Amino acid sequence: MDEITRIASLIENCYLVKGDHCYLVDTSNPKARKRIDKALAERGVKPQDLTHILITHYHVDHTGNLADLKRESGAAVVAGAADIPYIEGEKPPEIGSDLNRIGRLLGKLPRSITMSYQKCDGAPVDTPLEGGETIAELGLEVMALPGHTPGGMCFLDRANRRAFVGDMVSNYFGRVGTPTICASYSLEYIEASMRKLAESGLEYMYPGHGRIIGPGASELVAAYVRKRFGR
Numbered sequence: 001m002d003e004i005t006r007i008a009s010l011i012e013n014c015y016l017v018k019g020d021h022c023y024l025v026d027t028s029n030p031k032a033r034k035r036i037d038k039a040l041a042e043r044g045v046k047p048q049d050l051t052h053i054l055i056t057h058y059h060v061d062h063t064g065n066l067a068d069l070k071r072e073s074g075a076a077v078v079a080g081a082a083d084i085p086y087i088e089g090e091k092p093p094e095i096g097s098d099l100n101r102i103g104r105l106l107g108k109l110p111r112s113i114t115m116s117y118q119k120c121d122g123a124p125v126d127t128p129l130e131g132g133e134t135i136a137e138l139g140l141e142v143m144a145l146p147g148h149t150p151g152g153m154c155f156l157d158r159a160n161r162r163a164f165v166g167d168m169v170s171n172y173f174g175r176v177g178t179p180t181i182c183a184s185y186s187l188e189y190i191e192a193s194m195r196k197l198a199e200s201g202l203e204y205m206y207p208g209h210g211r212i213i214g215p216g217a218s219e220l221v222a223a224y225v226r227k228r229f230g231r
């Protein structure tokens with residue numbers, strides 16, 4: 001079974017997976033590069049050894065080192081089609097959200113302020129994803145999880161009942177929860193995406209924020225969804 005290393009920065013996680021291929025899921029914020037290099041070195045991996053970089057969604061705390069790592073490794077970058085304009089730098093990130101007060105407040109702040117912590121270089125994506133694909137060489141299925149961003153993707157290792165879920169499930173302080181609402185665009189899609197994960201029979205989920213979820217990850221999410229959304 002491929003070995004997964006959680007690389008935790010101040011707030012977010014990215015993951016190194018080492019097996020027949022070495023690849024990263026997400027790349028953390030731009031300031032986390034040293035942590036990534038350290039984690040790679042501890043596993044005997046050089047940035048040039050990376051064959052793939054899988055992006056769960058476009059936010060800067062997940063794509064902050066993508067441009068550099070892509071340049072250094074030539075790794076194949078895959079990401080959700082709807083998030084690609086943001087990842088490649090063609091569109092600026094959406095700041096704030098209509099879904100709650102903090103989101104609306106963030107949306108009203110001058111972009112000079114909000115963009116100062118959102119800056120990262122655009123990076124080219126090799127393969128756009130819609131969900132439903134398989135990445136055969138890595139033994140992964142792709143599942144679309146819109147709601148936090150339009151092109152959010154989950155990478156699912158069905159054989160081992162585990163998945164990289166991006167921000168669709170957070171696990172701050174060991175408590176399963178939604179993505180950060182003030183940085184999301186659709187509560188309806190979040191609910192649908194969380195229900196998909198609840199029904200996926202996963203033992204472990206590897207979230208973008210907080211500790212690894214599991215064992216019994218899908219059941220934990222199902223219990224949360226019932227409490228939060230009913231049924």
Ligand SMILES: [Zn+2]
Pocket residue numbers: 057059148167183
């Ligand atoms: Zn995010």
